[in-house]
Amino acid sequence: MAQRLVKDALTSFGECLRLLGLGDDECTEALSLAKCIRAPRGEILLHQGACQEHGYYIVDGILGAQHYGDCGGLFSKEFYFEGELCLLYHSLLTCDVAPYQLEAATDVTLVRFSLAQLKQASWQPVLIALLSQQLLYKEEKEAFLLLKRPEERYLYLVNHRPMWVERLSNLQLARYIGITPVSLSRLKARLA
Structure with a gap:
C-alpha cells in the first residue's frame, strides 16, 4: 500500500479517536499499533461464531455485518461507511x-x-462515547424497524441516508429494510 495512503488513513483514524476523547499520547500509541489494510469485496474480516479481536476504521468502502441463518437465510444487521468505526x-x-x-x-x-x-483505563472516554452513540443508534433503528412500514423505511433512507440508497445494491437495501428485493423494486416503481 502506498506510503501516502497509509499516512492519510492513520491521520484520519487519529482524528476520529481524538473526537471520541482519546488523549494525544494514547492516540500516538494507538496509531503506532494500528495497521492499514485493504480487503476485496466479499472478504470476511470476522467469521460468524468467532471471537472478535479487532475493530476497523473505514477509510474507503463499505463493511457489512451479516447473519447467516441455519436454513440458509441471510440477514443484514448493519452497514458501515467511510469515517465510521x-x-x-x-x-x-x-x-x-x-x-x-x-x-x-x-x-x-x-x-x-x-x-x-478499549479496555484500557485511558480509553474509557472513547468507550463511553462509542457506547452512547451505539445506544442512540439502536433506539433509532428499533423505531425504524418497529414503527415504520417498509415504504416509510425506504423513504427514510432516501431522505436521511441517501448514500445508502446510492451505494448499496437493491438486495442489500431490501435485507436491511426487511423486505424482499422484488418488493423493493415494486416499491421503487410505485414511488417513481
Missing part, C-alpha cells in the same frame, strides 16, 4: 463469539486496531 458491541462487552460476520460489501481500505485497547 466498525465493531460488534455485544461481542466486545460480553466477550461472546460474534453472532454476525463482518465482511467487505465493497473493496475497502481499513485501519485495523486491537479491541483490547
Whole structure:
C-alpha cells in the first residue's frame, strides 16, 4: 500500500479517536499499533461464531455485518461507511463469539486496531462515547424497524441516508429494510 495512503488513513483514524476523547499520547500509541489494510469485496474480516479481536476504521468502502441463518437465510444487521468505526458491541462487552460476520460489501481500505485497547483505563472516554452513540443508534433503528412500514423505511433512507440508497445494491437495501428485493423494486416503481 502506498506510503501516502497509509499516512492519510492513520491521520484520519487519529482524528476520529481524538473526537471520541482519546488523549494525544494514547492516540500516538494507538496509531503506532494500528495497521492499514485493504480487503476485496466479499472478504470476511470476522467469521460468524468467532471471537472478535479487532475493530476497523473505514477509510474507503463499505463493511457489512451479516447473519447467516441455519436454513440458509441471510440477514443484514448493519452497514458501515467511510469515517465510521466498525465493531460488534455485544461481542466486545460480553466477550461472546460474534453472532454476525463482518465482511467487505465493497473493496475497502481499513485501519485495523486491537479491541483490547478499549479496555484500557485511558480509553474509557472513547468507550463511553462509542457506547452512547451505539445506544442512540439502536433506539433509532428499533423505531425504524418497529414503527415504520417498509415504504416509510425506504423513504427514510432516501431522505436521511441517501448514500445508502446510492451505494448499496437493491438486495442489500431490501435485507436491511426487511423486505424482499422484488418488493423493493415494486416499491421503487410505485414511488417513481
